[in-house]
Amino acid sequence: MIANPFTYHSPATLEEAFTMLEDGSGKILAGGMSLIPLMKLRLASPDSVIDLRRIPGLKAISESDGVVRVGAMATHHEIETSPVIRGKCPLLGEAASEIGDIQVRNMGTIGGSVAHADPAADYPAALIALEARIRLRSAQGERTVEASEFFLDAFTTAIEPGEIVVAVEIAAEESSEGYKYEKVPHPASGFPVVGVAVRVKKSGTGISMARIGVTGMGPHAFRARNAEALLQEAAGTAAAAAVVGEGEETNSDLYASGEYRRHLARVYAARAIAAALTRAS
Known part of the structure; x- marks a missing residue:
């Protein structure tokens, strides 16, 4: 058509x-x-x-004073291969590498992806786990919105009329942090049926920080705060993963029922947590 x-x-x-x-x-x-x-x-x-392609400055990826700034027009491939991302924000690069195929990664942008807010997009889970902020600009000024508050519903965000996504800002990950993005990809599109991003920091024998973002399970990506709390309370990986998605709405379609998606979220959360803990020094 x-x-x-x-x-x-x-x-x-x-x-x-x-x-x-x-x-x-x-x-x-x-x-x-x-x-x-x-x-x-x-x-x-x-x-x-x-x-927006002719507007200068929207593709830059930089780091200053401990903050990584990714221009909204940076492509998935540019993010995946950026030395700044690999060194300061590897979880974002890992999520970018999982998007679609090479043609999509060469054309698609992070700004377009977050503004579109597909319920099964890869970036939202990683951005939530990274506690990223979405920078918006309009004729009236500029503001930022936390990723955990940005994705409101299917294809619905906190963007107001007249606003444009200009950048994503993320605190540089500490070298001692562990991270992992795990997903169940749809065999044709590559979209996650469910995707889970995890970021952790160890302290002695415990976990001092845990952040978990989930995509694909429901109408929008969300932060699994109950699972984070259990990890930080030393309840263990299995106990934390078992509550991922508790109380959250699920999507059912021809690819997976809502309950199966919830099951997948918990299985892949356990895998992502285990991998992130292994990476954490």
Whole structure:
């Protein structure tokens, strides 16, 4: 199917993009891995498409004062192979390497992925475990939203009208931290049926910090705070994994029932926790 007619814009600055968004009829185009297929299927028919590729500075990946800043237009492949990410934020790179295939990773962007908020996207679990902040900018100013509060529902985020995702900011991981992203990939698309990201820090014989993000199980990614607390209370991996997804809504479809997804989340949480603890020094 062919997309309905639309006007194409290619602004050179964010200010131009903000002006183009004012009437509410336009859609932001990042890598196009989500928007273009939706337009071809006519599930999305914006009056205008605002391509961010010409705007300088949105692809940069840098680290300063212990904070890693990933520009919204950085591709999955650029994140996967970035020396900054590998050295300071390897969990994000691990999640990026699991996205789709090489063609998708060469085109898709982190900003486009988080703004689209697919319930089965890879990034949200990692961003939640990393306690990342999503930086948003509009004509009225700039703000950040914690990843755990950003993904509100299926394809629904905390982005307000007129706002654009400009970066993702993450505190650099300490060398003593352990991390792991585990997922059950759909055999055709590569999307996670369920994905679990874990970040831990040991202290003596115990765990002083644990963060767990889950994607694919329900309508949006979430932080498994009850499991984190059990890990930090020395309840053990099995006990912590057994409560992942407790009280959370689940999705059922032709690929997996809601209860099976909850089961998978717990199995893969146990695997991710064990691997993260092995990596932690």
